[in-house]
Amino acid sequence: MSHDSTPTPLTSSMGTPLTGTIRVPGDKSISHRSLMFGALAIGRTTVKGLLESEDVLATGNAMRAVGATIEKQADGSYTVDGIGLGSLLEPEHVIDFGNAGTGVRLTMGIFGSHNIAATFVGDASLSKRPMGRVLNPLRDMGTNVIAREGDRLPASIRGPEQALPLTYRVPMPSAQVKSAVLLAGLNAPGETTVIEPIPTRDHTEKMLKGFGADISVSLNEAGERVIRLQGQPELKPQDIDVPGDPSSAGFPLVAALIIPGSDITIENVLLNEHRTGLITTLIEMGGDIQIVNRRETGGEDVGDLRVKASKLKGITVPASRAPSMIDEYPVLAVAAAFAEGDTFMPGLDELRVKESDRLAAVARGLEANGVPCIETEDTLTVTGGANDIGGGTVVTHLDHRIAMSFLVLGMAAAKPVTVDDGAVIATSFPTFTELFEGLGARISAQPSEAA
Numbered sequence: 001m002s003h004d005s006t007p008t009p010l011t012s013s014m015g016t017p018l019t020g021t022i023r024v025p026g027d028k029s030i031s032h033r034s035l036m037f038g039a040l041a042i043g044r045t046t047v048k049g050l051l052e053s054e055d056v057l058a059t060g061n062a063m064r065a066v067g068a069t070i071e072k073q074a075d076g077s078y079t080v081d082g083i084g085l086g087s088l089l090e091p092e093h094v095i096d097f098g099n100a101g102t103g104v105r106l107t108m109g110i111f112g113s114h115n116i117a118a119t120f121v122g123d124a125s126l127s128k129r130p131m132g133r134v135l136n137p138l139r140d141m142g143t144n145v146i147a148r149e150g151d152r153l154p155a156s157i158r159g160p161e162q163a164l165p166l167t168y169r170v171p172m173p174s175a176q177v178k179s180a181v182l183l184a185g186l187n188a189p190g191e192t193t194v195i196e197p198i199p200t201r202d203h204t205e206k207m208l209k210g211f212g213a214d215i216s217v218s219l220n221e222a223g224e225r226v227i228r229l230q231g232q233p234e235l236k237p238q239d240i241d242v243p244g245d246p247s248s249a250g251f252p253l254v255a256a257l258i259i260p261g262s263d264i265t266i267e268n269v270l271l272n273e274h275r276t277g278l279i280t281t282l283i284e285m286g287g288d289i290q291i292v293n294r295r296e297t298g299g300e301d302v303g304d305l306r307v308k309a310s311k312l313k314g315i316t317v318p319a320s321r322a323p324s325m326i327d328e329y330p331v332l333a334v335a336a337a338f339a340e341g342d343t344f345m346p347g348l349d350e351l352r353v354k355e356s357d358r359l360a361a362v363a364r365g366l367e368a369n370g371v372p373c374i375e376t377e378d379t380l381t382v383t384g385g386a387n388d389i390g391g392g393t394v395v396t397h398l399d400h401r402i403a404m405s406f407l408v409l410g411m412a413a414a415k416p417v418t419v420d421d422g423a424v425i426a427t428s429f430p431t432f433t434e435l436f437e438g439l440g441a442r443i444s445a446q447p448s449e450a451a
């Protein structure tokens, strides 16, 4: 689905303290992969707790286009009847991925080693994002590519009759690039090896193993992760229970810390070590966050977060932590606006190629609301504790995390905060507004300036 047409401004303002127990929707990374890997297995995969957001539904449609049957059941779970690796049908229409970077990049990997043609399009945000990081290794594996200037969407690919296995060192910290190469390697004979100098989320490796692939992870002498995948396995269907998304949990987590008197519990949050950088950082800043009821579900750590309003202090966030909290910097910057002193965030170059240039979008949003900050090429410094903040309108640039982060700012700021488009939130967290209203927050629709 595209958000290129009707923006829906939303305004948040100070309400009562947040209280209550909530669950956030299922993890986006695991949801995409559940549908993809289910489609590549032979037989029926069941998925409980699938994130029903626009990005994930776009992936479902892409898998249907190559022959998978995906259905919602009466109990809310999904079934995926796979067609099997190597047997994908050629899509009869253009595949529209809307706003979904993960969806399109991983799907290009899957289709790229199959001898079918496919054309991918996206919304204005996705059409600006670099696809060369995935298309280049696919070219090395034998895929033909025609893409717009700078390897942007729209792009068409046709896989070779037989893909070549590849050894590939991922040049930037990106789980999407790592995953796309591994997924292409699934349909190439022999071993595909991915070397990952900086570790990123490992859902592809873990879940492929669960689906029966022969995949191993080791460290080389330089301490880099080396992932070896044997091509052309027979993938076996799985029963998957998707835990709550830690990136979505970041919004109520930060809101409860900065709204005085708040005390909330967020249940069933994924605590995979490659995803918990925000929790670590907020605890270092003085946040009262207790992880309770830690347990393992389907090979992943999960737990409940008890969060109480806290006096935060500014810190330096190590650059090495960036991959484990890459989508959480916008909301961390909001927490930093309420901390005493400066919060320094280095190593943010990847933020420039997300749904928006997130480094610039966050800095402009903070400035519009009277929060002092300094943006450099790859760092952000936020000075917390300014009085009388809020009152601004934030340009979201079709970026769901910018919209949600600044609505959280408005819940704790002296003056209300407006985001120019709340419709984009459906990308990852369609129940955001009702969930926050249930905790006591105030969010209201505003007439668009153009109306």
Ligand SMILES: O=C(O)C1=C[C@@H](OP(=O)(O)O)[C@@H](O)[C@H](O)C1
Pocket: 028, 029, 030, 102, 173, 174, 175, 176, 177, 179, 201, 326, 327, 350
């Ligand atoms: O693999 C994934 O599921 C994701 C990887 C990250 O992107 P990059 O790999 O581009 O950093 C992240 O920002 C995105 O929301 C989800």
Ligand SMILES: C=C(OP(=O)(O)O)C(=O)O
Pocket: 099, 100, 101, 102, 103, 327, 354, 355, 401, 428
């Ligand atoms: C970067 C994100 O997603 P994607 O790359 O899948 O569009 C995100 O959800 O913050």
